Amino acid sequence: xxxxxxxxxxxxxxxxxxxxxxxxxxxxxxxxxxxxxxxxxxxxxxxxxxxxxxxxxxxxxxxxxxxxxxxxxxxxxxxxxxxxxxxxxxxxxxxxxxxxxxxxxxxxx
Amino acid sequence: xxxxxxxxxxxxxxxxxxxxxxxxxxxxxxxxxxxxxxxxxxxxxxxxxxxxxxxxxxxxxxxxxxxxxxxxxxxxxxxxxxxxxxxxxxxxxxxxxxxxxxxxxxxxx
DNA sequence: AAACTAATTCGTATGTTTGCGACATACAAC
DNA sequence: GTTGTATGTCGCAAACATACGAATTAGTTT
Numbered sequence: 582x583x584x585x586x587x588x589x590x591x592x593x594x595x596x597x598x599x600x601x602x603x604x605x606x607x608x609x610x611x612x613x614x615x616x617x618x619x620x621x622x623x624x625x626x627x628x629x630x631x632x633x634x635x636x637x638x639x640x641x642x643x644x645x646x647x648x649x650x651x652x653x654x655x656x657x658x659x660x661x662x663x664x665x666x667x668x669x670x671x672x673x674x675x676x677x678x679x680x681x682x683x684x685x686x687x688x689x690x
Numbered sequence: 691x692x693x694x695x696x697x698x699x700x701x702x703x704x705x706x707x708x709x710x711x712x713x714x715x716x717x718x719x720x721x722x723x724x725x726x727x728x729x730x731x732x733x734x735x736x737x738x739x740x741x742x743x744x745x746x747x748x749x750x751x752x753x754x755x756x757x758x759x760x761x762x763x764x765x766x767x768x769x770x771x772x773x774x775x776x777x778x779x780x781x782x783x784x785x786x787x788x789x790x791x792x793x794x795x796x797x798x799x
Numbered sequence: 800a801a802a803c804t805a806a807t808t809c810g811t812a813t814g815t816t817t818g819c820g821a822c823a824t825a826c827a828a829c
Numbered sequence: 830g831t832t833g834t835a836t837g838t839c840g841c842a843a844a845c846a847t848a849c850g851a852a853t854t855a856g857t858t859t
Contacts, residue, residue, distance in 0.1 A: 583814075583847055588740035589715035600712035605817080606698035609705055609787065618793040624835060631697035636818050638837055657826055657835050665792060672788045678718070679781045683774060684727040692817060692844070714847085732806060745848050747807055766805050766856055 596678060599671045602647050607632055607640045615650060615663045623652070623659040705787060708780045711756050716741060716749045724759060724772045732761070732768040 586594060603609055607630055614629060615621055627637040641661065644650045648667045653660045695703060712718055716739055723738060724730055736746040750770065753759045757776045762769045 585741060585848070586715055589719065593715040593718050596718055597713055597715045600709045600718075603709035603787070604706055604713045606695055606702040606706045607817095609702050609709075610698060612787075613790065616790040616792045622835095623837090627836095632694060632817095633819050634836080635820075635838085639817080639819095642837080654826090654836090659836065663792060668792070675784050675788065678712075678721075679784065681722065681725040683725045683772060683777070694818070716847095736806095741847095742849050743806075744808085744850075748847080748849095751807085763806090763856085768806060 596674045598647075599674050602644065602649065602671075605640065607637065608644060611637075611640060611644060611661075612649070612663065612668075615661060621661045623661060626661065705783045707756070708783050711753065711758065711780075714749065716746065717753055720746075720749060720753060720770075721758070721772065721777075724770060730770045732770060735770065 582594075586597070589597075603612075610630055611626055614626055619629075620626065623638070623641065624634075626641070627634045630637055632640075641650065641652070645652060645661075649664055649671070650661050651664050653662075691703075695706070698706075712721075719739055720735055723735055728738075729735065732747070732750065733743070735750070736743045739746055741749075750759065750761070754761060754770075758773055758780070759770050760773050762771075
């Protein structure tokens, strides 16, 4: 995060961070896979995406650091799943933004 | 956009681009200002944000290139306003994502 | 037309993100 | 314990994002 970012309203900063989390198609794809529960095994997720294992792992860690997914070792595999509570928080952040009332009375462009 | 991004589903790519647009607090702040119509004059927007005029201008251009805001010269000033249609499209993209049904039956993490 | 003002673009510095091969770790099976 | 398999981390390179001062453009005022 750039230093200047800290000078904005904290709610704005958090929403921006959530948006950044969703700003890569691989991460959205992972979320969708986990929501659909096609599989939550790390290797299977990597096989579904057009990226190397190393890169997918990086995206998984990013989602995990943000608290949006949880991982659990199960023998040789790692099972991932959505953290539903965090997903709800992010959803609420965006709903707040999209529920903005738009006043365009004075604007004629 | 990285070359690999093109290998994902186009809907996913577009949603990721919309998320990227919202991934900086300055751009969210601009959207909120324009929605509230406190002012749509470029200089006034810059005065509201903890960034230089040059940087604000850059964020404005980014929003404009994405079609989310429109600008109109009015004498020495430039009036900006939200493109409400585009805002609705972005809103619908996120609503689609957040309306995902979550199946966590098989996942025990 | 000269001086002024608002907005944008240019050039540049700095930091962040994305992507991957190679290496490391950890458990499983033989 | 050696071999094999699944994951994750490291180090690097390329691309992208953020920020700003200085220069530029375009309109206004005198």
